[in-house]
Amino acid sequence: xxxRLGLAVVLGALASGAAPLRIVTTTSDxxxxxxxxxxxxxxxxxLCSGREDPHVLQARPGMILRAxxxxxxxxxxxxxxxxxxxxxxxxxxxxxxxxxARGHLDLSEVALILDVPExxxxxxxxxxxxxxxxxxxxxxxxxxxxxxxxxxxxxxxxPDLADAVRANAAAFQRAxxxxxxxxxxxxxxxxxxxxxxxxxxxxxxxxxxxxxxDKLGGWVAAMRPWRGAAIVTYHRSWIYxxxxxxxxxxxxLEPKPGVPPTAAHLAALEERARAAGVRIVLQEPFxxxxxxxxxxxxxxxxxxxxxxxxxxxxxxxxxxxxxxxxVRRITEGA
Amino acid sequence: xxxxxxVTILTLASMVxxxxxxxxxxxxxPAAFRRSLQAFNPDVSAxxxxxxxxxxxxxxxxxxxxxxxxxxxxxxxGDGHRHGPEEGFNLRHVELYVSADVDPxxxxxxxxxxxxHEAELETAEIETTALxxxxxxxxxxxxxxxxxxxxxxxxxWDFVDRPLIHRLALGDHGLNDIGLQLTWLAPTPFYLLAGVxxxxxxxxxxxxHRGEQPLPSxxxxxxxxxxxxxxxxxxxxxxxxxGVFGAVGRHQEEHDGDGDGEPDHWxxxxxxxWGGDLVYKYDASRPNGEGDFVAQAEYFRRRKxxxxxxxxxxxxxxxxxxxxxxxxxYVQAVYGVAPRWRLGARWEQAGLxxxxxxxxxxxxxxxxxxxxxxxxxxxxxEFSRIRLQVARGSYATEEGREEAFEVWAQWMISIGAHxxxxx
Numbered sequence: 001x002x003x004r005l006g007l008a009v010v011l012g013a014l015a016s017g018a019a020p021l022r023i024v025t026t027t028s029d030x031x032x033x034x035x036x037x038x039x040x041x042x043x044x045x046x047l048c049s050g051r052e053d054p055h056v057l058q059a060r061p062g063m064i065l066r067a068x069x070x071x072x073x074x075x076x077x078x079x080x081x082x083x084x085x086x087x088x089x090x091x092x093x094x095x096x097x098x099x100x101a102r103g104h105l106d107l108s109e110v111a112l113i114l115d116v117p118e119x120x121x122x123x124x125x126x127x128x129x130x131x132x133x134x135x136x137x138x139x140x141x142x143x144x145x146x147x148x149x150x151x152x153x154x155x156x157x158x159p160d161l162a163d164a165v166r167a168n169a170a171a172f173q174r175a176x177x178x179x180x181x182x183x184x185x186x187x188x189x190x191x192x193x194x195x196x197x198x199x200x201x202x203x204x205x206x207x208x209x210x211x212x213x214d215k216l217g218g219w220v221a222a223m224r225p226w227r228g229a230a231i232v233t234y235h236r237s238w239i240y241x242x243x244x245x246x247x248x249x250x251x252x253l254e255p256k257p258g259v260p261p262t263a264a265h266l267a268a269l270e271e272r273a274r275a276a277g278v279r280i281v282l283q284e285p286f287x288x289x290x291x292x293x294x295x296x297x298x299x300x301x302x303x304x305x306x307x308x309x310x311x312x313x314x315x316x317x318x319x320x321x322x323x324x325x326x327v328r329r330i331t332e333g334a
Numbered sequence: 335x336x337x338x339x340x341v342t343i344l345t346l347a348s349m350v351x352x353x354x355x356x357x358x359x360x361x362x363x364p365a366a367f368r369r370s371l372q373a374f375n376p377d378v379s380a381x382x383x384x385x386x387x388x389x390x391x392x393x394x395x396x397x398x399x400x401x402x403x404x405x406x407x408x409x410x411x412g413d414g415h416r417h418g419p420e421e422g423f424n425l426r427h428v429e430l431y432v433s434a435d436v437d438p439x440x441x442x443x444x445x446x447x448x449x450x451h452e453a454e455l456e457t458a459e460i461e462t463t464a465l466x467x468x469x470x471x472x473x474x475x476x477x478x479x480x481x482x483x484x485x486x487x488x489x490x491w492d493f494v495d496r497p498l499i500h501r502l503a504l505g506d507h508g509l510n511d512i513g514l515q516l517t518w519l520a521p522t523p524f525y526l527l528a529g530v531x532x533x534x535x536x537x538x539x540x541x542x543h544r545g546e547q548p549l550p551s552x553x554x555x556x557x558x559x560x561x562x563x564x565x566x567x568x569x570x571x572x573x574x575x576x577g578v579f580g581a582v583g584r585h586q587e588e589h590d591g592d593g594d595g596e597p598d599h600w601x602x603x604x605x606x607x608w609g610g611d612l613v614y615k616y617d618a619s620r621p622n623g624e625g626d627f628v629a630q631a632e633y634f635r636r637r638k639x640x641x642x643x644x645x646x647x648x649x650x651x652x653x654x655x656x657x658x659x660x661x662x663x664y665v666q667a668v669y670g671v672a673p674r675w676r677l678g679a680r681w682e683q684a685g686l687x688x689x690x691x692x693x694x695x696x697x698x699x700x701x702x703x704x705x706x707x708x709x710x711x712x713x714x715x716e717f718s719r720i721r722l723q724v725a726r727g728s729y730a731t732e733e734g735r736e737e738a739f740e741v742w743a744q745w746m747i748s749i750g751a752h753x754x755x756x757x
Binding site for chain 2: 049051052053056057058059060061062064065068083087090091092093095098099100123126127258259260286287288
């Protein structure tokens with residue numbers, strides 16, 4: 001974030017007597033991106049801490065107070081927060097942030113969504129999200145799109161902050177692009193061009209060109225040796241990250257979403273993992289490590305435990321630091 | 335072109351009816367449109383709650399609870415069937431729940447409760463979503479929001495049955511009536527929610543209205559309720575909330591003093607209850623509820639203050655007053671001992687104060703009933719639960735003290751889009 005710009009916004013707000021925009025997000029990842037975009041023009045608070053699982057959070061009176069005072073509510077959507085968000089919004093009596101109001105921003109509307117069920121959906125399949133997999137913030141491209149959407153919504157609610165938040169979002173995207181591809185690559189090719197190639201599937205071939213290889217840095221360079229690798233995860237929460245870096249997730253420790261691992265399922269998974277040459281079992285710290293350890297031991301792989309959300313571990317201080325940490329954990333000791 | 339429209343419409347219809355995602359059949363339907371279509375349809379869900387109950391009392395605990403000294407006789411619901419658990423299998427009514435935002439201003443919901451004998455409207459309510467200053471108006475037939483247990487539906491409880499004092503003082507349905515509620519979320523740095531409610535007055539145990547000679551006819555609304563809920567704004571895994579509540583309302587009773595099957599004296603007056611509640615929650619943030627802890631307690635006290643308006647056998651007593659004063663409390667705690675497994679304990683007493691003053695001047699004092707319950711439940715998913723509960727109770731009945739041991743086994747499910755639960 002541009003500190004001087006943030007300071008200018010604060011001073012500007014004080015001078016004009018305008019109160020800072022109060023942003024409440026359901027998860028810490030959204031809060032991290034929102035505060036990078038809003039800078040000093042807003043107070044941002046997340047209801048879910050990053051150490052908590054947003055699926056199973058419970059509505060608490062403190063959340064209602066936050067929602068009562070919010071000008072902008074940002075959620076992941078796709079029914080991730082369905083168990084508690086409606087109770088908080090109903091309890092808060094704040095018409096500005098109810099679904100449908102301009103103060104309610106559902107970022108799944110701008111994100112690229114995977115795992116939208118194609119056939120009939122029943123709950124016999126476990127805790128399936130019928131509108132798609134909600135863990136989309138772990139795709140850096142979605143992080144980029146989320147920042148832009150947040151900036152546009154703030155600009156709409158508070159035209160006086162429009163220029164500042166658009167500049168902040170651009171700075172955030174630039175920083176993200178540099179962490180993703182390395183500063184030299186972004187300098188030479190441009191972030192937008194690189195992401196268009198990622199979208200149309202020509203990125204890998206482009207990066208393999210001898211003239212581009214030495215410019216590549218960042219997460220893509222670090223994850224390059226892992227392209228084509230197969231992994232197992234605890235919950236189907238790493239699909240976006242894996243897809244972005246060319247890793248395939250061949251199965252989950254959970255037999256069905258939300259259902260704890262069983263011995264029979266682990267035995268079947270072990271065979272598939274062995275056949276696919278899985279070396280990594282990846283999971284968030286809030287899940288029990290027992291099943292992961294057992295499987296890793298049997299297939300001769302290792303368990304990678306890493307936060308899937310900002311604040312889930314001490315090092316994951318913001319969105320870029322979270323992705324830094326995930327890349328480091330996966331690639332270290334390899 | 336026309337065919338394409340029909341394909342779209344049929345696919346959308348099948349999606350709505352069968353919960354199908356349409357992407358594979360109709361890729362032309364934009365995601366935003368699909369979402370908006372879903373949003374216009376009300377959330378529909380059903381709850382099926384089957385339980386088995388057995389006890390070792392002489393006539394069954396369901397009967398025993400209607401004979402507790404000081405808490406009066408059972409008032410027949412009018413439909414002939416008695417409430418409370420029966421020995422063996424019980425199907426608690428199936429709740430069919432529909433809810434949706436009506437427009438930008440109102441939200442509506444209704445629950446039809448269907449059981450083997452009858453169907454009734456459990457709730458049907460409208461609430462505002464756009465009033466300023468933290469206000470919300472709610473109207474229809476709904477559960478009073480006083481305390482912890484009363485606003486909750488039976489499937490949300492941590493034990494199979496209603497706490498003793500609630501069961502004895504307000505009957506099997508709690509305070510659920512037709513009326514209006516205004517609540518206010520104060521702009522304070524801590525949580526403060528205040529509510530006032532006016533109800534027509536239709537609770538057999540505390541706020542009944544017969545309105546037939548010799549009883550006077552009283553116009554509604556006949557019951558007023560007020561409550562406050564407050565809690566500090568704690569960050570992190572802790573949550574705490576206190577509540578106080580009180581209610582006043584008109585009440586009428588008819589009694590059969592000589593046991594000939596015909597009422598022979600009638601009472602009319604004013605009843606009131608008040609009390610407090612407390613809940614502490616710890617959210618361990620581990621998957622499947624492991625380590626979560628909830629402790630909850632409520633104290634409830636009531637006073638009945640009724641005039642004898644007519645007495646066929648003792649006309650000399652007409653105009654005299656009958657007063658009753660009773661109280662009770664429960665304390666319960668539930669802990670997530672393992673993923674998906676919870677263990678709970680509840681201790682309760684009713685009738686610590688248990689006195690009646692009769693129209694003939696006689697004062698009566700009755701004993702205390704108490705009950706200890708233990709439960710263990712398994713929650714395979716958010717939508718199903720299996721529970722085993724045992725209880726040991728000692729009841730001060732009109733025919734002396736009776737002990738009873740109870741066993742409950744419960745199996746319940748929720749299908750469809752069920753709304754989020756409040757704190």
